[in-house]
Amino acid sequence: MKNNKQPLRVLVVSEELPQYQALLQQAEPGADQVAFCFGETDEQAQAFAPKAQVLFGDPDRILPLLEHCGPRLRWIQSSWAGVAPLVPALQGRSEAPLLTNIRGVFGPLMAEYLFTYLLAHERRLIERWQSQQQRCWDSRPGGTLQGKTLGLLGLGSIGSHVAAVARALGLRVLGCSRSAPAPGLVDAHFVTAEFGQMLGQVDYLLCTLPSTPETRNLLDGPMLERMRPGAVLVNAGRGDLIDDQAVVNALKQERLGAAVLDVFRQEPLPSSHPFWDTPGLLISGHSAAPSYPQQVVPIFLDNLQRYQAGQALHFQVDLDRGY
Structure with a gap:
């Protein structure tokens, strides 16, 4: 038929x-x-x-x-x-x-992205490259991820995979999300209203949240001031999560140790944006987890x-x- x-x-x-x-x-x-x-x-x-x-x-x-x-x-x-x-x-x-x-395929890619930058930060990769260009022997010891604390803003499939990799590398992992994660995934969990409490404990912060009315400008000036001096901010979720000028100020005042930004309010990032000239800021052009x-x-x-x-x-x- x-x-x-x-x-x-x-x-x-x-x-x-x-x-x-x-x-x-x-x-x-x-x-x-x-x-x-x-x-x-x-x-x-x-x-x-x-x-x-x-x-x-x-x-x-x-x-x-x-x-x-x-x-x-x-x-x-x-x-x-x-x-x-x-x-x-x-x-x-x-x-x-x-x-x-x-969903379900971006966790490994995000882990590769995150630890590329965190290891580069600890091992002074950029500084060593600059020393090499000047033919200067650079024997300064680098740091280590072991014993440091990683905060995860977002514990979906991406954050959950990153948490597992981070713990395998010897980091203490804190997580912030609306609902509780699987038992044993993180060392401590914070609900969204407790986000500020988590910030004061982290050496690194990875943000992978979607863009919603609740998340826009969540990382503003007062929130950034709660972070440990020298902490590193990595935003690979959505550009409107952060207050751009507040991040610039925190880096210029050396309250943040560094920032790695993959996403922005406007993409491509305009050539006139202050991010291009901000010390300690690395731009990765929305390439974290393609x-x-x-x-x-x-x-x-x-x-x-x-x-x-x-x-x-x-x-x-x-x-x-x-x-």
Whole structure:
């Protein structure tokens, strides 16, 4: 008997579209079940958008397509963990499509990123490079991570993985989150209202929180003053978590030992921003935990299979919370 069921129409848009196209075509989900459109140009994507039932790709590429999508759109799969560009656009819709993101693959990447910078700080990597350029023998002893205290602002899948790696490296780990973590994950847990108490105990602070009304400007001047003198701030969550000028002031006054910033309120960071000239500040250009297509596609395909079977999707975003 002939199957008259129409294939599911999926529009894919991304900065890394060729990789996604190759991986999805290699997976062969079935042309009779899924019809992919790979939006190579804005015009092509906009033309297909009214027919799309599923959008898959980078949130900043998906956002301008929403005005072209019709009532057929039922599900959006982000290729990133962050979905901040999409949440405000979907919150006002009476029948908003499901929104899912990527989770579970960024913990190892974030751990690599964090400890690259923390080890460089302890071992004086930049200072030794500068000494080398001056042909100066630099035999100053470096520090060690062992026995230091790492504070984690955010204990989702990323923070949980980082905590395990940190403890293996001999650090004491403190965590701050809305809900209690698994037993034994951290040495001490603080709820959000106790964040300031945690700050005074940490040598390093890693922030991986999403952007919500509650987290914006959470690390302002008074909060930064609670940190230990010489502590190192690492922000790899969202740029609006910190008060930019307060961080600049803390570094110039040498209250912070250093800051590593991966995310910013405006990206790319404007050339006129004071961060570029702030001593002790390192900029990593939103590269901490990138979405690699080979890791993202299996998550999408699993959700696609679940969607076709009428099952609950993994990693659904709560539009009210924003994550």
